[in-house]
Amino acid sequence: MIELDGVTKYFFPGTVNEVKALDNINFKAQDGDFITIIGSNGAGKSTFLKAISGVISVDSGSIKLEGLDMTGFPEHKRAQQIGRIDQDPMASTAGEMTIKENLAMAYMRGKKRRLSHAVNKKRTENFAEVLKDLGLGLESRLEVPVETLSGGQRQAMALLMATIARPKLLLLDEHTAALDPKAARLVMKITRRLVESHGLTTLMITHNMEQALKYGNRLIMMHRGKIILDIGAEEKKDLTVSDLIDKFTATSGSAFDDDRVLLA
C-alpha cells in the first residue's frame, strides 16, 4: 500500500519562476489497485510519480510504502520495491546488453547482487518462458543485444523487467506515448495482462482519455499540482470521455488544455 501525506514540491523556489509542482498531495492506494492518472499540461503527473520513485526529492510531506516511511530514501533504494517505465523506449533497457542479461538484472531487483553467474541454465529457461508469454518471439533471441529490437519490443521488454521481480508498486509514465498505435495497443495489452496476473498495485499516467477509462479500477485527475478528481471503479464504468471533460471544467474552472490528449 502506497500512501502520500501532505507532499509538496516546488520547482525554482524563491525565484520569479517558482512553481508549486505538487501542492499538499494526500493520496492512498490499496493493494492491487490499478489507477490511471490524467491531467492537463504541467499538472504535476510526472512529478507525482517521480516523487514516489525518488527521482526527485520533495520539500515536505511523507511517502510510505507498506507502512515504511521512505521519504528520505535514495532512488535506488526505493527501486528495490518499485518498478517503473518512462516514455522513452531507450531508457528502461540497456541496449548494448543482451535480452538475457537485461532480464537477469531485472530479476535481481531487491535481491543482493553477488558473484553468482547471472544467466545460468535455470534462469535462462525461466526467461525463455516469460518471454514466450509476451508472444513476440523474443524467446529465441535471448543472446541478441536489446538495441536491435523495435521500440515496441523494447517497451514490452521494459514491462517484463519492471514486473519480473514482483515489485510492490508499478509506475508507468506514458509508457506507450512514443510508440506507433499498433505497438502501443500491444504494449497496453501486455501491461494489462502482467498487472492483472501478478495483482500489482499500479499507477499509470496516460494522455489517452479512452485508455484512462478503459483500464484500471480507479482514475485520478490532476491540475496545478493537486488531485482534483478521484473516481472509483463503480462510477468509472459508465463514464465517457466527454463526461470526463465536463467534470474537469466544472472542478478546475478552466478548459482542458492539453494539445496531446486523445479525445477519441
Add this chain to the structure above:
Amino acid sequence: MESVIISGLQQGLIYGFMALGVLLTFELLGFPDLSVEGTFPLGAAVTARAVVEGVDPVLAVLMGAAAGGIAGAATGIMHTRLNINNILAGILTATAIYTVMLRTMGRPNTPLLAYDNVFGQVLGWFGLVESHLNTILFLTIIVVIARLLMGWFLSTDLGLAVRATGSNERMIRALGVSTDTMKLLALVISNFLVGLSGALACQAQGFADVGMGIGVLVAAIASVIIGETLFGKGRLNTVLTGVILGSIVYRAVLAVAMQVGLPAEDFKMITAVLVLLALTLPNMKFLGRARSKISGMVKGIKRSRTKSGYSAESIAGQSRGDR
C-alpha cells in the same frame, strides 16, 4: 628479430593487465579515469620499496597492485561522495600519488637489479630458471588468469550491474542498484590491475621511477583500440581477449620501430599515429573485410549457434555505429 618478438611479447603481456583495467573504466563503465597515470607508477614504487625492505617479491607485487586499488577508491570516493567531476577526480589522485611515491621510495627512483625479482622467485618454485622464454610463459599464464577472472566477473550479477552502469545508468538505478557503489567497485578493480601492471613492469626492468606513468594511459588506450579494431568489438569475451592481444601488437610495433633504428623521442608520435590509424582504418573497406575474416574465424562456431535473424556481424556493426 628474435629480441623484437621477445621484448614485444613481454612488454605487451605486462601492459595487458593495464589494458584490461582501462577497458573496464573507459569502455565498459564510460568513466575516463586519469588516475591510472598515477596508479601505474604507484604500483611500481610500492613494490620497489617493499622489495628493498626485504619483502618477498610476490607479496611485494601484490602490495603494489593493492596500492593501485586503494588509489582507485580515492578517485571513486571523490567522484561519487564529493561530486567531483570524473576527469578532475582522476587528475587529483594522480597528482597526490606523486607525493606518495616520493615519500614511499624516499627519492625519485629505486634500482632493483640487486634484489630477487618476482619472475625468478615464481619460476624457482617450479624448478625453472629465469629466462626470457620462461618469463613470457609465466606472464602468459597470469594474464590469461586475469582475463578469465575478468570475463567471469563481468558475467555475474554484480558484474552485469557494473556494465549496466556504463550502458544505461538511469535504468540500472531503477532496478535498485547504487550506481555510485558500482563505479567505486570498477575503479578499484581497474586500478588494481593497473597497479599490478606497474609492479610487474618495475620487476621486469629492474627499477622503479616516479616518471614511469607518463604516456602509459595513451598506450593502454591504443591497445584497447588496436584490439577492438583487429579482433572486433561485438562480444565481450572477444573484446577482453582482443585488448590483451592489442597490447602485444602495440608493443611489438614499438619494438620493431626501435629495431629499425627510430630514435626513442619519436615513439610518442608513433603512438599517436597508431591510435589515429586504428580509429580511421576500419572505415576503409579493404580492412573491414580483413577484420571480418579474422573475427569470423574466432566467432564462426558461436555465430552458427545463434538462431536469431540477425547475424553476429550485423549486430557488431550496429554497436560499432552507436559508439
